[in-house]
Amino acid sequence: MKKNYFLVFIFIFQFSFSQIEDAWVYFNDKPSANSFLGNPLSMLTQRALDRRAAQNISLDITDVPVEQSYITQITAVPGITVMAKSKWLNALHIRGTQASIQSLTNLTFVSHVRYANHALNPTGRVVSAQNNSSSAKNWNVQVNYNYGTSANQIEMLNGHLLHQQNYTGQGKIIAILDSGFTGVDTAAPFQSLLTNNQILGGYNFPDANSNYFTRHNHGTMVLSCMGGNVNGQLVGTAPDANYYLFITEDVNSENPVEESYWVEAAELADYYGADVINSSLGYFEYDNPNYSYQYADMTGIKTFAARGANMAFQKGIVVVISAGNSGATSNPHIGTPADAIGVLTIGAVDSNEAYAYFSSIGPSYDNRVKPDVCAKGLNATISTTTGSIVTGSGTSFSSPIMAGMVASFWSAVPNLTAAQVVQFVKQSADQYNSPTPQKGYGIPDFQLALNNAMNMEIIEISNDFYIYPNPTTDLVFFHIEDASDKGTISVYNVMGQLISIKEFERSYNAFIDVEDFKTGVYYYTLDAKKSHKGKIIKK
Template identity: 55%
Template sequence: MKKITFLVILLSGFWAMAQEDAWVYFTDKPDAAHYLANPLEMLSQRALDRRTRQNISLDDKDVPISVSYINQVTASAGITVKAKSKWMNALHIRGTVEAIQNLESLTFVDHVQFANATLNTTGRAMRQSQSAVVNKDQEVQVSFGYGSSVNQIQMLKGNLLHQQDFTGNGKIIAVLDAGFPNVNTAQPFQRLLNNNKILGGYDFVNRNANFYTGGTHGTLVLSTIGGYVENQLVGTGPDASYYLFITEDVLDENPVEESYWVEAAEMADSLGVDIINTSLGYFIYNNPNYSYSYANMNGTTAFISRGADTAFSRGMICVVSAGNSGAGPNPNISAPADAINALAVGAVTSDGSYASFSSIGPSFDGRVKPDIMAQGQQAVVSDIFGNIVTANGTSFSSPIISGMVACLWQAFPNKTNVEIMQMIKQSAHLYTTPNNQFGYGIPDFNKAVTNALATPHFSENEFSVYPNPAHSVVNLTLPESYGEVQIFIYNQLGQEIINKEIKKENPSFSVENLQSGIYLYKIKAGNTYKTGKLAVK
């Protein structure tokens, strides 16, 4: 009995000292007024210009976390700060359960959320322990041999945009990945280097500026967007500019990687990035208590997915790999592909057939996922030595799409991220009949261009929608020549949710029944259209 009692005490001491991961959320940002009055202290001019073009106001999410709050948490006994997020007003911390719970006594702490949901008073449901091998998006199969990248571009009709000199020039893509060794020396990246297209980067895992290191995965991913070897490999966005951020720890599987990703996305935002490519996905962690279930793939649970949606609200487009688990026990999409406003990309073969490994949808709450498809089986890439090889994975279908997004946005620089995403989805071959394997299907970027050019618009000074963001009623200012117009409101799935005739004597309509979020509007008057983004609070 004494031995049993001693064992119980020993185990109790062990669990008390075990390290847990958690997020601590703060109540406010006491410096908000100062930063909002001095926006260049938190965002670059290019970032502010992106907001202006898309009519996106600054808000408290843009304001840095209070340094005083960070210092007090850092000074707390038994707490290590691993990452921080101004968007979430939170820190990712590590410590004992007791030390983490003690933080709730601080007056400026709103709440604490453990990565192990069983330690939260509310949170993710308990799940069974899983010992399966992690099937992350970054795991690829490479076979050496000569290949031509023409198919993965032509499938999307991207070559037709290149022929019109839409090659991504003027757009910035942030690649968030595991590492980028030899990008600074391998031949396929020399064109980017010679033209000063690599703008910089950062290693969030090791907290240093040496981003030409780490796992090899990011090098392969970058090659499908920006690589160039004549007659062998041409990336889909060869003239775009790039930031390279390491957020994936190849030695561990831990939720802190989600927090690294959000940090990198925030830096991308502040630098004025237009597109974020994420060829990573999170579902199962080394500690099974941290792992997700399919029920968590609802767009609002995973820290990284909430971060992706915030990135979208800042005016960027997040292109995300759907995942490689289609043939496994967890066949559905991973985080952040489940994010409501992420452009999740699945994989097809060279002939456009479904690739058996590509993760399927829908999201747990029933949304269409993946959104679109691109070649991910035997995709043509460069390895870290500059050899042109083929590789399999949605890791490559995602960046192939990212490059094309840059080309399309270059063609229509005044379009919002909402409009560009909608143009891409509407061009896909299954847009009217999406399914769980293909989503909306394989997009046709030339069709997206043609459709946009064929649609006449009001001039900007003839038309306005206000207030935006709106709470209950939206007013319209109409051109003098029109007595009535038709208003259409679409959700992020492209579904029509309002169709209303607006007369000049009462040019307004109600949005009281709409949930908070971002919507796409279209005003039709005769053969003339005006489209834009409407935020509902």
């Protein structure tokens, strides 16, 4: 009898060991780091380098791609399929049997393996079998065909005041990470984007191709909140911004590989130099309950998606994430990456700025304010794939409404860092001094945020030294309180190469002409009675 029990145990063990699992394999190093760091344009576009330089963000080993020889060796292991990769986290998302995955730990360049199935990890936990999820996506988008106007969702944020000043997102790039963009290439509300070449490109990660006008309509509706434009019916919050469209979501299933696609898309957005990421996606429950999260996991630094989102923010991108639509459920809290420390998490309100019942609530498990701020998400004005202007509900729409306003605000004060942008937005909100779990800091006032940002620049100009105008198209003047008889101004590109040097005889003659410089960021050193260093932005 004991032998039979033992045989049953062996059978169960072998069966479980042959089950297909998802996991991440992490590497120890990046042997080719010096080569890539010595040639930044092999890792990032010039626009991305300029964005980093403008915010004094240095390149580091996280910018270096995953070692190709490691990818090749992992791919060659029998039973292993590589699903996605992340240079920021130096990892591959893989799928295979537990036995095949476990064998990877014998490779000298592998640091460790982390299973999506929490129970298989050394510090794993078993998720309750009651934590089930449907394989069908639920976007909580209740669309009706009553006529709506976009005025309320913009005026609520005082976004119309920025638009009246011609701050409409020009010069900024928004990357959208979503489930698909069907109809964007044909529907009338998006024709201005197409005509003006404002859709710069994108990628379809689940299908591994460049056809992003496909798969699903959710991203279409999301884009319409920012870039849609139908005179008298719908105007997005950033109609003059440029856009990249990335499909990271597979609507047919719920699997952690979507987190990996999300991070990979965020890295590609960084590569292209995007300023803002909007993602109306969230992860908590998966088809396999062993992969699902618990509220205790929402600490902002634990999940793969949250760590990727934090990294995007560290690279100088404002990451705007919908809080989620679980507010009326038994588990009303935010999912991930809405829990990430560096992201701007957006809840939903109605037309009267009251909390929308479905909007996921905070705080994060480690008791940080979440959501951060709110925008209209109940009966928001959107476009369908056929171009019909309708209303729909969900934080899926409050997030892009906010992301577009962030881009428009940033276009008014382009010298701000991503961290400063986020802080100004939060500080302008009507509940900043008394946040709540439902609305966070409340409803931002973007005109107030702009006023505060402008005042900050005036304070900086009152210092003993400043340069103006900056950004500029031609001349840059240097104001020096500690007057000097003579000095030099040296200008360097982002590679650190000296491209211009000029001597001046009196401090009031301290200026340089950058008219012939290419658009981008440059660094200067002024050597006189005192030395000064900083950056110049050539428009």
